[in-house]
Each structure stands twice: as C-alpha cells, then as structure tokens.
Amino acid sequence: MVNRGIPMIHTSKGTLVALLDGELSAADRSGVEHHLSDCPVCTAEMESLREISANFSVALRLLDSPAPPLDDTYRAVLRERARRQWKREFGRSLRRAAILVLGVAGVASATIPGSPVRDWAIDLWDRIEPGPERAVPMRTDAPAGVDAEVSPTGVSILPADGRVLIALQEPAPALEVRVRISDGGRAEVRATGEAVDARFRIAPGRIEVVGASAGILHIDLPRSARSAAIEIGGKPYLVKDGDQLRVLAPSADRAGAEVIFRIGRQSP
C-alpha cells in the first residue's frame, strides 16, 4: 500500500545484492521481499542486478583456460615442498655447527677475565638461539592446558595468571601492527593482507607471531589482564598500563584508541 505524500524508502543496492546472494537473515529477507512486492522501483533494480550478475558470469567464462593436469601439478607441489624442507634442514645443521664452534670459543674465552671475545660470543649466541626464557615449542595447535582458539588467520588465548605477552619475530619491514585494548577477556592476534602467512606459536599467556609479511596484524589486549606487553624482535614496544597503552617504541602513531607501529619506521 503506497502512503501518499510520504516518500517511500527504497532498498539499497547492497541489500538487493545480498538478497540475490542468499546472504540476508530470514527476517531481513522477509522484510525486503515484502517491500519488493510493493515497490516497482526496487523490483526493477533487483531485476537489473540479476541480469548484470548473470551477464558478468557469462563474460567471465570467456577468460577461462584449461587448468594444467592435476597429477603433474600435484607431483610438482610435493617436489617443491620437499626441496624447501631439505634446504631448511640443511640451514639448521649449519647453524648448529656454528653454535658448537661458538660454544667452544665462548668457553675458551671465558677463562680470560674481561675478554671482549667472551662478550661477542654471548651476543652472537643470543642472536642465533633464543634464550631459554623465550624458547617456545613450535605448535600449530594449542598445547595442553592452554585455552586457545585458532583460525587460519589468527589466534586468541586467555591470560595466564593475569599476564599476556605478544612477541613478534622476523616481521617484514612493510608490516603494520595495530594494538588496542578490548573488553573481551582474551588476547587476540589477527592477520590480514599478506601477513596471513605468519606462523603462530602458543604457550600459556603468550602468543608468538613469526615471519609476518607485509600486511596488518591486529592485536587486542584484554582490559582485564593485570599485565600485557608487546615485544618486537625481542625489544619491548608497548605495555598496558591500567586502561592505557604506554608506547616504548621509537616511533608510533595513534588512531583513536589504537596504537599503530610501522615496522619499517622503527630506528634500530
């Protein structure tokens, strides 16, 4: 029924596309369909969108080419994967050999009081192998006793004894890190853009993010945590101080309640 004198509010194109794609809830769908039954303008727009969408599908098919044979491609994938694993293992063996040599040099130099060789060896050791207090087992799922939620693009954990640490290792220079305090009880790290190829290691009260490429990491620190901090490359960048975020990094921006670090802008 048309209400004379009162302009009809039409359905947005976005809602019509969502209806076309089956993305509306049952209640919303019913509301829109009821409106369409009474609005020739929106009905015409709906038909137009349906036709545009169908024509788009037809047009796209012009671009399609046959895919390479699946068996050959699958074998190539497995071969490449094996090659990279071998290369990583070989690199690890070399590092272990270097550690052994350094260990011997360190022990030998430790006998000389005040020796700079000793300090050099200790510094190099720390850079090759993380110190025991930061060693975290490599896992793709949560270890026993850790309440973790894992998705392909992020993880969330509960604080342990009220504490949370988010540690970023090997971040790409083009990575952006956005931190905020959230009212949820969990610490969460979500990756978007190219950062989705990051690996996550989880331990009680700790999330390690390794090798995030260019993209954005969104970090939520729970307000209820007694202590929360973010480290990047082993250096403290931010701590949660009550309801505030205290920045310790060389360079950071703020956007509302969010603190933003751009890795490439941090001076060494």
Next chain:
Amino acid sequence: MDVDTLFRRLYPPLFRYLNRLTGEPDTAADIAQEAFVRLLGRPMTEKDARPWLFTVATNLVRDGARQRTRRRRVMAASPTAVPGPRTSPRADETVERGEGIERVRMALDHLSPRDRQMLLMRQEGFRYREIADVVGIAPTSVGTLLARALHRFKEVYGEQRDSDDTHV
C-alpha cells in the same frame, strides 16, 4: 581430509580464479602451485584452507602485478595476426572471441584490485563473511561494494561493446 583430496578439490577453482584475475594461465598455474606448496605442512580443514589459499594466492598476484601490467601493455600494442586466405573457416570466430576476451579484461582492469578480487571470489561461491575476512573490510560493507563493482563493470564493458559495434 587428506592433502591429495584437498588439492584435487581446491586447485581447479583456485586456478580458475587466478586465471581470471591475471589473464595469464601460466602465471595462474605458477601462483596456484606456490600457494599449495605453502599450504602443505599446515593442517587445515577444507573450510579453512579455501580462504587461506585464495588470500595467499591473491597476495602473490599483487606482488607481481606491476610486471604483468607492463607485459600486457606490450601485448596490446602488438598488431593482431590477420588470418590469411588459407586459415580455418572459424578464424572470424576466433578473432571475435579474442576481442571479447580483451573487452572483459579491460572492464575488469577498470575496477580497483579490491573490487576485482571481491567479484571473483563471489563467483567462486565465497560467503560475504569470508570475502570480508580476506579483503579486510566489515561484512556489512560487502553487498554495497559488490553492487557498485557490478555496475561499474557493466558500464565499462557495455561502453566497449557499443564502441566496437560502431566501428564494424
């Protein structure tokens, strides 16, 4: 689901998506293969692997996008081969199909990379929430952006067809 089955189910749509995105079957095959190499070793269900693969693959496309744009400009500037008198009788159809492909490609190129990605993911049956997660926008924005992108595609594609018709 074992890796072999996952690969057979997800590789064809990933290749199709990448081929449509890049216009280059060889590049699409290389990137699809690379995405699967990176997937191996990460235990995932098919439900999680699908958006992950498409995200990683799209990022790889973006990494090489500048090189491909240069290459396509060079190819477009080259004269199209004119069929001689001894060519197959279906040559006209081939030329017309080639022009059709070029029209679709140019219309897609007029979209922003984000809109292009969203439309192509929609074609592969991704839900709005999945598209939003991959692209990095709110799920409530997906419908509006898709509607605009569809209209934009239609405008540019329609203009080119009209322009080609008037030159016949």
